[in-house]
Amino acid sequence: MGQELIRELVILGGGTAGWMTAAALSRALNGRVSVTLVESEDIGTVGVGEATIPAITLFNRMLDIDEDDFLRATQGTFKLGIEFIDWGDIGNRYMHAFGHFPSDIQIASFEQVWQKMRRHGHAHELSAYSITRAAASAGKFMRPDESHPLLDNLAYAFHFDASLYARYLRRYSEARGVKRVEGRVVDVRQDPVSGDIAALVMEGGAVVSGEFFVDCSGFRGRLIEEVLHTGYEDWSHWLPCDRAVFVPSASNGGPLPYTRASAHGAGWQWRIPLQHRVGNGYVHSSLHVSEDEAVATLLGHLDGEALAAPRTLRFKAGMRRRAWNRNCVAIGLAGGFLEPLESTSIHLVQTAISRLLAFFPAQRQSLEDIAEFNRRSRQEYEHVRDFVILHYHATRRNDTAFWNHCRTMEIPESLAKRIRLYRAQGRIAEDNPEIFTERNWVQVLQGQGIEPEGYAAILDVVDSGDIEDYLASLRSAIASLVEAMPSHGQWLQDLQRGQA
Numbered sequence: 407m408g409q410e411l412i413r414e415l416v417i418l419g420g421g422t423a424g425w426m427t428a429a430a431l432s433r434a435l436n437g438r439v440s441v442t443l444v445e446s447e448d449i450g451t452v453g454v455g456e457a458t459i460p461a462i463t464l465f466n467r468m469l470d471i472d473e474d475d476f477l478r479a480t481q482g483t484f485k486l487g488i489e490f491i492d493w494g495d496i497g498n499r500y501m502h503a504f505g506h507f508p509s510d511i512q513i514a515s516f517e518q519v520w521q522k523m524r525r526h527g528h529a530h531e532l533s534a535y536s537i538t539r540a541a542a543s544a545g546k547f548m549r550p551d552e553s554h555p556l557l558d559n560l561a562y563a564f565h566f567d568a569s570l571y572a573r574y575l576r577r578y579s580e581a582r583g584v585k586r587v588e589g590r591v592v593d594v595r596q597d598p599v600s601g602d603i604a605a606l607v608m609e610g611g612a613v614v615s616g617e618f619f620v621d622c623s624g625f626r627g628r629l630i631e632e633v634l635h636t637g638y639e640d641w642s643h644w645l646p647c648d649r650a651v652f653v654p655s656a657s658n659g660g661p662l663p664y665t666r667a668s669a670h671g672a673g674w675q676w677r678i679p680l681q682h683r684v685g686n687g688y689v690h691s692s693l694h695v696s697e698d699e700a701v702a703t704l705l706g707h708l709d710g711e712a713l714a715a716p717r718t719l720r721f722k723a724g725m726r727r728r729a730w731n732r733n734c735v736a737i738g739l740a741g742g743f744l745e746p747l748e749s750t751s752i753h754l755v756q757t758a759i760s761r762l763l764a765f766f767p768a769q770r771q772s773l774e775d776i777a778e779f780n781r782r783s784r785q786e787y788e789h790v791r792d793f794v795i796l797h798y799h800a801t802r803r804n805d806t807a808f809w810n811h812c813r814t815m816e817i818p819e820s821l822a823k824r825i826r827l828y829r830a831q832g833r834i835a836e837d838n839p840e841i842f843t844e845r846n847w848v849q850v851l852q853g854q855g856i857e858p859e860g861y862a863a864i865l866d867v868v869d870s871g872d873i874e875d876y877l878a879s880l881r882s883a884i885a886s887l888v889e890a891m892p893s894h895g896q897w898l899q900d901l902q903r904g905q906a
């Protein structure tokens with residue numbers, strides 16, 4: 407027999423994390439649990455999260471959201487990957503594209519076979535065999551098609567205005583019974599015996615009580631930290647960027663179907679194309695560059711007119727020591743922060759929501775469940791952390807103190823082990839399920855200039871001549887498919903006219 411579920415859940419915070427949580431719970435719980443969301447318009451939201459990874463399409467599907475309607479409401483565009491400029495070295499440029507490589511060669515993964523072919527000079531760069539990368543570079547777009555052997559490998563995510571997304575999900579959640587309370591929480595009551603959170607006290611004296619609380623209150627962690635004193639694990643010795651200056655700019659030309667991440671002297675600048683504007687921000691280390699210099703660098707690298715004065719956000723890379731503490735789970739910025747280099751924050755919100763549903767609180771919660779929830783949250787954060795650190799560390803740049811620090815710093819042993827394994831025979835360590843898999847790691851390792859010393863011995867049974875022919879035909883099939891695709895701009899125009 408299952409345990410009886412809790413009856414009243416309260417979410418503190420109405421940013422992307424709060425409304426994504428409310429929407430998913432209202433959909434999944436089918437009215438069995440009352441959900442209240444408290445937010446304060448005065449405090450506001452961070453609202454700069456604009457780029458995502460492909461799993462966001464699953465989240466929208468779970469909510470049964472019409473994708474075209476969502477894109478119209480959020481000024482969204484399609485995203486096929488991220489172009490990295492000047493990371494491995496100044497002048498270095500590569501694309502980390504979404505999607506898969508073909509799986510026709512059955513003895514090993516495509517990436518492994520490619521390692522061997524490349525070593526013998528019989529293959530182009532890995533990205534030459536990615537349909538998603540080819541579409542991105544050509545400014546084209548098409549949705550994947552499971553019945554087509556190549557289009558099946560394509561995958562996409564979105565760029566969107568995060569504030570509009572939160573508003574969209576608010577309408578969705580309220581229509582499904584989520585109660586919204588506007589106002590500032592000024593005090594929190596705890597059970598005098600257990601120490602659990604019992605109620606939020608609003609400015610003006612109203613009380614919002616609940617059995618379980620989801621802290622989506624942003625960086626400060628109003629419940630998880632200020633009330634429960636959970637503690638924060640600081641990773642800034644590996645990820646020294648602690649600020650972002652950001653500004654929207656006017657679009658010049660049709661929106662590109664990918665994010666651009668350009669490395670600068672003390673960090674990197676994002677360029678995220680939306681339908682109505684371009685989002686830009688310089689993520690930097692305040693130890694290595696002043697705010698005035700950072701703003702000048704940001705503005706100096708815009709490719710359209712700035713549409714507002716630049717603003718600054720401060721943060722510290724790391725995670726809350728426990729995502730679930732007492733009767734509170736922290737989701738979003740309240741749970742931790744990893745810079746948006748691989749667009750993972752909104753994704754970490756999504757996976758935390760899935761975990762919350764899988765471990766949904768019962769009247770009597772097992773401590774083992776909570777420990778497992780926390781173990782999985784940590785594993786996921788550390789995985790993303792290592793992937794982001796790789797971009798900084800695998801560089802030959804020695805032009806600034808910032809890059810000298812990143813290139814020579816000690817890295818987590820988990821990442822050092824992955825790099826050693828790759829260097830030996832091009833293999834990637836994988837613990838399932840992970841956000842980034844072989845195709846992601848190989849694109850970045852190779853893009854940043856790390857070369858394996860050999861390849862898996864078993865690949866010598868593969869006939870190189872056959873594979874060479876196959877690779878050549880793959881490239882030409884990709885080229886003709888992409889040639890026939892509509893442009894991304896055309897796709898968005900059709901979407902606005904309701905014809906996509």
Ligand SMILES: Cc1cc2nc3c(=O)[nH]c(=O)nc-3n(C[C@H](O)[C@H](O)[C@H](O)COP(=O)(O)OP(=O)(O)OC[C@H]3O[C@@H](n4cnc5c(N)ncnc54)[C@H](O)[C@@H]3O)c2cc1C
Nearest residue numbers: 419420421422423451452455457591624738739746751752
């Ligand atoms: C510079 C930067 C760039 C980013 N870019 C990306 C990106 O490209 N892709 C991506 O996936 N993510 C990105 N993120 C992360 C993304 O913005 C956040 O993960 C996401 O917006 C979730 O924020 P949140 O809802 O946790 O917090 P917030 O947006 O800060 O929301 C906090 C909420 O809590 C409420 N609140 C707080 N205290 C109280 C109180 N006392 N009483 C009542 N209400 C209260 C506030 O009113 C607000 O509604 C970026 C983050 C930063 C800092």
